[in-house]
Amino acid sequence: MRPAYKRGAGFVAVCLVAGLVACDRSKPAGSPSPSPTSPVPSSSSTASAVFTPVWKSGPVAPEAVSEVGVAAVGDKIHVVGGYLGGKAHSTTHFVFDVATQTWSRAAALPAALDHIGSVGLGGKLYIFGGYGTSGVPTNGAYVYDPATDRWGALPAMPDTRTAAIAAVIGNQIHVVGGRNAQGDTGSHLVFDPATNAWSTAAPMPTARDHTAYAVLNGLLHVVGGRPGPTQVHEVYDPATDRWSTAAPLPAPRNSFAGAVVAGRLVVFGGEDAGETNVYAEAWAYDPTSNQWSAIPPMPVAVQGIGAATVNGRIYVPAGGPSAGGSQQTAILQVLSPGG
Numbered sequence: 450m451r452p453a454y455k456r457g458a459g460f461v462a463v464c465l466v467a468g469l470v471a472c473d474r475s476k477p478a479g480s481p482s483p484s485p486t487s488p489v490p491s492s493s494s495t496a497s498a499v500f501t502p503v504w505k506s507g508p509v510a511p512e513a514v515s516e517v518g519v520a521a522v523g524d525k526i527h528v529v530g531g532y533l534g535g536k537a538h539s540t541t542h543f544v545f546d547v548a549t550q551t552w553s554r555a556a557a558l559p560a561a562l563d564h565i566g567s568v569g570l571g572g573k574l575y576i577f578g579g580y581g582t583s584g585v586p587t588n589g590a591y592v593y594d595p596a597t598d599r600w601g602a603l604p605a606m607p608d609t610r611t612a613a614i615a616a617v618i619g620n621q622i623h624v625v626g627g628r629n630a631q632g633d634t635g636s637h638l639v640f641d642p643a644t645n646a647w648s649t650a651a652p653m654p655t656a657r658d659h660t661a662y663a664v665l666n667g668l669l670h671v672v673g674g675r676p677g678p679t680q681v682h683e684v685y686d687p688a689t690d691r692w693s694t695a696a697p698l699p700a701p702r703n704s705f706a707g708a709v710v711a712g713r714l715v716v717f718g719g720e721d722a723g724e725t726n727v728y729a730e731a732w733a734y735d736p737t738s739n740q741w742s743a744i745p746p747m748p749v750a751v752q753g754i755g756a757a758t759v760n761g762r763i764y765v766p767a768g769g770p771s772a773g774g775s776q777q778t779a780i781l782q783v784l785s786p787g788g
Contacts, residue, residue: 500711500733500786504748507764507781511543511552515769515777518567518576519706519755520615522595524548526757527555527574528766530562535775538563538582542593545766545781547759556598559591566615566624567755571642572596575603577624578610586611586629590640606638607647612658616669618687623650623669625685628658633676637685651690655681661707661716665736670695670707670714672734678703678722682734696739699732704752708763711786712736715744715763720752724772727752731784747782761786 510528517531526545533539538561543554562579569575574593581587588610590603606624613627622640626633635653640646653671660674669685680697698716705719705728717731729750732741751768758764763784770778 500713500735500742500744502710502715502733502744502787503785504745505783505785506748507783508545508550508552510545510766510779510781511554512541512767513777513779514539514541514767515751515753515774516563517541517753517755517767518565518579519757519764519766520567520569520574521757521759521764522569522572522574524759525595526759526764526766527567527569527593528755529567529574529576530558530565530579531767532563532753532769532774532777534777538580545764547762547764555595556593556600559600559602560587560589562587562589564612566610566613566627568615568617568622569757570617570620570622573642575615575622575640575642577606577615577622577640578613578627580611585609586627592642603640604645604647607649608634608636608638610634610636614660614662614669614671616662616664618664618667618669623685623687625662625669626653626657626660626671626674633657650687651685651692653685654683654692655679657681659703659705661702661705661719663707663709663714665709665712665714665734670734672707672714672716673698673702673705673719675703675722677701678719695736696734696741699741699743700730702728704754704769706754706756706765708756708758710758710761710763710784715784717747717756717765717784718751718754718768720772727770727772749778749780749782751778751780751782 514531518529540557565579566577586609588606610627614625624638633656635656637650657674678701702719707716714734729746754768
C-alpha cells in the first residue's frame with residue numbers, strides 16, 4: 450500500500466522483493482522495443498515435472514513490519530525499512546541466518562524509508578528509492594557491506610521512484626518501473642557496481658508499481674501490480690534488450706511478491722485495488738508450458754511483502770495482515786518445493 454501524496458498530471462520492489470537468481474550477462478544499452486511480443490517457452494528451463502510445494506512457519510522476526518525491502522546476501526536474508534507501528538517510516542534492518550535459523554539486527558538504514566527496491570550482489574546489499582518521511586518518492590541509492598556492518602552512498606538514480614523492481618541480471622542491477630512524482634513509470638535503469646554508473650535500457654511496456662518479479666532462466670519476469678491491479682505478465686530479455694508478453698496471472702494482484710524455486714516463478718499474497726482484501730493465494734508459473742497453476746496458499750494472508758530464495762526455499766518475512774498498510778506482522782513463512 451502506498452501513502453497518499455499529491456499527484457502530478459499524468460512501479461515495482463519487493464517487494465518488492467527479491468528472491469532473484471544470477472543470470473546471463475546483461476546488455477543494458479539499446480533502443481526500446483516498440484511493442485511487446487509473445488515469447489517462445491524457454492528450452493533451457495529447469496522446471497521439474499512434479500511440483501508439490503509446502504508452506505511452513507519459521508522463527509518470528511524481531512519486529513512487525515510491512516512494505517519492506519527483502520533480499521538474500523549469501524545464506525542470510527536482509528529485511529530493511531518499511532512501516533512500523535501503522536505507517537511510520539522505518540530505518541529497521543534485521544537479518545535472518547538460514548543456517549542457524551536465528552534473527553539478528555544490523556546497521557540501521559541511512560534514512561527512514563519504505564517501499565524500497567532491494568537486492569543482493571557480490572556479497573553486498575543494494576537498496577534503491579522508496580518513500581521517505583515526506584511521503585514522496587526518492588532517488589537515493591545505498592550499499593551495505595556485511596563485513597563492516599556499514600552503509601555507503603551510491604550515485605543517485607537519474608529519477609525518483611518507489612515500489613520499483615530491483616533485480617540482478619549478470620553483474621548488473623536493473624531498477625524498473627515503480628512510481629515517481631508524476632505517476633507510474635516503465636522507466637528501466639541499470640546500475641553497474643563495477644563502474645559505479647547508471648545507464649538505461651528498454652522501458653517496461655506497462656508502467657506500474659507494487660508488482661511481483663524475479664529472474665528466471667536469464668529473463669526478468671514482472672507480473673501484476675498497479676494501477677489496476679492488473680494481470681499483465683511481461684518478460685525482459687537482456688540479450689536483445691526487448692520485452693515480450695507471457696501468460697497473464699490467473700487473477701489481478703498488487704502489493705505481492707515473487708521468487709524462483711524448482712525452475713518456476715512463484716507468486717503469493719497481495720491485495721486488491723480497493724485495499725479491502727488481503728490474499729493468501731499462490732501460483733506457480735512454468736516457463737516450459739507458459740502456464741500458471743495454483744499451489745497451496747500461504748498460511749497467513751499478507752501484503753506489502755518481499756521474498757528471497759536461499760538453498761531452494763522461499764522465505765517471506767513479515768508483511769501486512771490487513772489491507773491498506775495500517776497493520777504489520779513479524780511472522781516468517783517458508784515455501785519448500787517438496788516438503
